[in-house]
Amino acid sequence: MSLIGKTSVRDNIRITEDSKYPVFRDLYTKQKKAVWFPEELNIQQDVLDYKSLSPTEKDLFDSAVGYFASSELLVQNVLGNGFFPVLTDPYAKMSFSTQMFMENIHSDFFEIILNSFDLDRKSIYDLTLEDDLLKEKQELIVRAVDKITYGKADPDTLEGKKQILTSILLNNIIQEGLFFYSAFAYFFAMKDMGKIKNVVSGVELILIDESLHLQNGIEAILTIVEENPEILDDYSFIERVKQSIVDSVDLELDYLKRKFGGTTIFGLSYKELELYMKYIADRRLVELGFDPQFNVLENPLKFLQKEDVKKLTNFFEVSSTEYTNF
Amino acid sequence: MERVVVKRDGTVEKFQMKKLIDAIFSLLDGLDIPDDYEIVFKIAKELDLKIPEKTSTENLDYLVLKAIEHLIPKSLVYDALATRQLLKIINRKIDREFSGFKDYIEYGIKEKLLKPDLKQFDLDLLESKIDYTRDFNLDYFGLSTLRDRYLMKDRNFQIIEKPQWFFMRVALGIGNNEAEVIKIYNKLSNLEYLHSTPTLFNSGTLTNQYSSCYVNVIDDSLESIMEKAREIAFLAKYAGGVGTDITRIRATGSKIHSLNAKSSGIVPFIKIFDSIINAIQQGGRRRSSQVVYLQPWHLDVEAFLDLRETTGNPYFRTPSLNTALWMPDEIMRRIKEGEPLYLFDPAECPELITAYGEKFKTLYSNCIEKAESGQLKLWKKIDSQDFYKRYLFKLAKTGHPWLTFKDRHNQYNPCPDYGVINSSNLCTEISIPNSLDSTAVCTLASVNLARHILESSKQIDWEKLKDTIDIMVVALDNILDKNFYPSEESKKNTYDLRPIGIGVMGFHEALIKLGIPYDSNESVELARQIMSFIKEAAYKKSEELAKERGPFPFYKESYPYPPRRNAVLLAIAPTASISIIAGTSSSIDGYFSNIFSRDTLSGKFIVVNKLLMKELEEKGLWNEELAEKIKAHGGSIQYIQELDSKINKSLYKTAYEISPYRQIDIATAFQEYVDQAVSKSLYIEEDLRDEMDKIYMYAWEKGLKSTYYCFIDKTVKGEKYTLAVNKRGERRGFGLSLEKAAKENSEETKACPTDPILAKLCSSCE
Known part of the structure; x- marks a missing residue:
C-alpha cells in the first residue's frame, strides 16, 4: 500500500505501533503541541493602533487580512475534498486533518479581527475577487484542485497521482509556503515598528502552524515521488513543477510591486521584498530537491531574525505566544 | 531609477548617496574604530535596498536607523551607532x-x-x-x-x-x-540604580503617582466588593498594579441571609475586576494589571485554577486578570505527605482566613472534624496529590496561578499587631500588613549590581554600593510624602508604615564581570553576601532617618528592633522594563538567552548578550558563522565546541540551562536578607516538566516566600527564517529526476566505443 490510493470508509482506522510513515506521526504530534486559540490574544488593544495607520498602511493591512480570511478555508477545502479521501495511512490522515482543524483556528482569528476592527466584511472578502492579482493567486489553486475533486482523479493511475501531487504542491507549498510568507513579512514589519502587536502575535502563531503545514506538504510530495519513481521519468512534468514555483514568485512580485512600488510601508521597500520572495522560493525549491533558481543567499529582511530566536514577552504589555496548550 | 528626497520645507532634491554616507561617517565620530569604511559600506548596502523612489528627510533618517538596527547582532559597534542615530533623531527635533x-x-x-x-x-x-x-x-x-x-x-x-x-x-x-x-x-x-516605572513616568509631573504596587483586601459583602472595585479602578488608572485578596468572599452555594438565596461564588465577582482592568489602559504606555489571591482551602479553588484557560465557558474565564494562590504551610505539608485536602466555605470557617502557622493547622483540623461530624453545610474532601498535579498542569499551560506561601510571608511581619499580611502584590515581591481599611502601597527602586563592580580587581565596589543604597533610602522615603494616593486606604497604610522596596537587577551581568558562573555555589554565596550588605546599609540609613524625621508612625517601643523610618525596606522586583533601560540582566534572573527577541509595547527587539559578544570580539573569535551557530542553538553556547577552553562557557549559561534547583537556591539566598519578598520566575526546560512537583516542593522547603511566572521552554517553533535550509539528507526528491536526465544526456554523448578492441575495455559493454 502506498501513501495515496483508493480508500473506503472501512479502511485505515487502526493505528499501529510501527507507523509506516513515522514522519506523519511526528508532524501530528508537533501540530498538536502547537494548537492555540484566538481568545488567547487580546487584540482589542490594537484597535487604537489600527485607527492611527496611514491610508497606505491600512490598505496593506486590510488586503492581507482579506487574503488570509478567504484563503484559510480554501486550503481546508483542498485538503478535505481533494487530498484527504485518497490518504491511506492513519497517521498521515491525522496529520492532515489536524492541519484542517488549524485552518479553522486561523479563519476564526481573522474573523475576530474583522469584528474587532469593525472592517466591512463584504469588501474584505471581495478583495480576492476584485483585485485581479489576488484573484489569480487563488484561481491558480482552484483550477488545479477542480481537476481532482469528487473522484475525478484516479489515485491508482500515474496521471491521477501527478494531478494529486500538483494540487498539494499548489496548496501546501505555493499557497502556504510562498504566498502566505509574503504577507508574514509585512505583518512582522508592523510589530517591528511597534504597531498592531497583538494581532501580529497571532500571526507569529500562524507562522509556526504554517511551517508545519509546509512540512506536511513536502513530506507528502517526496513520499509520492519515492513510491512512484516513474513520475521522475516525465521530465516535462518535473519541469512544470519547478516552473510553477517560479511563476508564482512572478505573480507575487507583480502584486508586491503594485502595493509597494516607489514607496516604503512599515519600513519595507519593494526591492527588499523581491529579494525576500526569491530567497523563500529558493528554500522551497531546495526542500523539494531542485537547485536554487534565484541564488539569494541571505534573507534580506534582517528583522525576521527576531522570529528565529527564543522569545521573551513582557507579560504586562503584549500577549504572549510562548505557553503551550499541551 | 532616479530617486528624490522631499525636504522639510517642501523642496525636492535629488537623492545623493554621498550625502547619506557622510552622515553615517559623522555618527562614527569619537568612536575609535579601525575598519570604519567597511562598517559604513555595510550600512550603505543595507540602505540602498530600502530607499524608495520618493522619500522625505525624516523617513531617510528613520531608514538609516533601521538599516543599522538590523546589523546589531553582527557586531557591538552597530548598537552604539544605532543609539547615536536615534539620539540624533530625538535631539534634532527638540x-x-x-x-x-x-x-x-x-x-x-x-x-x-x-x-x-x-x-x-x-x-x-x-x-x-x-x-x-x-x-x-x-x-x-x-x-x-x-x-x-x-x-x-x-x-x-x-x-x-x-x-x-x-x-x-x-x-x-x-x-x-x-x-x-x-x-x-x-x-x-x-544607571547605578533606577526607580520603578511609575516613578519614572510620573515624577515631577502633575500625575504625581510614584508607586508600583497596591495590595487590598475584599470583604464578604456586596458593599465591600463594589467599594473595592472603585478603588481598583482608580489605582489602575494611575499606573499601579493591584493585588487583591478575595479569600473572604463566600463560596458557591453559600447562604445569603438577607435574600434567603444562595451565592454564585467568587467567579462572577472576579469577572467584574477582569472587565475593569481591561477598560483601563493607562494611556497605552502600560497595561493596567491586577492579580487576585485565593487561599487554596477555599471551596471554589478548582474553578479558580481554570480562570486563565482560553477555552470553555467564557463566563468563567478572566483573560485580563492574573491569579495567585496564597498557600498555607499546612496544605503544602498535606500535599507532601499525601494527606487529603478539605475545602471549606469562608463564610462557615472565617477563622481560617487570617490564621497562619501552628494556629492555622489547629483550626484547619477543627474544621475537618466539624465537617466529618456533620456540623458544616459546605465542604469537600479531595486528594491532595491530584490537586497539586492539576495545579501544576494549569501553571505550565496557562502560566497561572502563581504559587506564594502565606505562612512564610506572615512569619516575618514587622507589625503583626497592625494586621496580617493578607496577600502579596502583582509581582509577588511585596509583603506588607494590610486590612480592609488599609491598602498596602509600595514604592520601588532597584540597584544595578553590574554598575558596582571594580573592573580592575574584579571585586564588588562595596563603598559605592553603600553610597547608592543610602541615596535610595532617602529618595524612596522622600517620595512617600510627595506621592499622590488614589484612595484613602492607601494613604493610611503609607502614613502608618512608610514601607519602601529596594531591589536589585543585573545580578547575572555582575557575576560575568566577576568571573563567577551563575550555576555555582560561589554565586549562591555571593547572593547572600550582597543582600546582607544591602540590608545592613539600608536599615542603618533608615535608623538614621528615624532620628532626623521620626520613626514610622505605627512604630512601638515594644517592638524587638530599634526605631526606623520604614517598617520594611527591601523587595526584589522583576525589573522587566527598567532593566531594559539599564541595559542589564533583569532582577536576579539568569540571561534569558545569549540572543533572543523581546516583545514589548515598543515593538520587538533583538537582544544579544553584550558581554559575550565583547569577549568574543576581543579574542578575535567573533564572526558571522559563529553568530549563526549561536542562533541555531537557540542562543546557547554550551554545545559549541570551537569555544572550548577559549572562553569560560559556564559564565554564559542561559536561564533554561541553569538547574531550577540552583535558581531556587540563589533566590533563597537573597530572600534570607530581604524583609519583604523576592519575585522569582522559574525557567524550566520542557524535559523537566515532569519534575515540576519536586521543583515547587523544593522552593517551599527552602523557604522562598514567593514564586512568580513559570517559563517553560516551548519545543515547537516556526521555520527558522534566516538560517540556512535543512539538508534533505538522503532524500533527493525531484533532484533525482534532474540527475537522471543529466546522466542520460552524458551517456548519449559518451556512447560505447564502436571499435571492438576498445569495446572490450568498456565496462558497460562487457
Missing part, C-alpha cells in the same frame, strides 16, 4: 523647540504637564550639572524604550524631553533640595 533644560521645564509647567513647584529649584545650577555624554551609557534597546514610553511628550504626542532631561526631571520630582537632586540625577543617569 533642539528646534527648546534652548535648554530650563526652557523645557518652564514650557512643561505652562502646558500643565509638570508640577509648578519644580520652579523653586535653582534650575540654572541643575542645568549646569547635566552631562550629555551619559547618553552613551544607554544602549539601543534602552534608548528606544525611553523614547517610546518614558520621555515626556507634549499635547500633540511629540517628544519634548532629551534623555538627560528625563533623568533630571525624575530627580527633581524626588529630591528635597538641589544637593539631593544632583545626587539622584548622577546615580540615575549613570
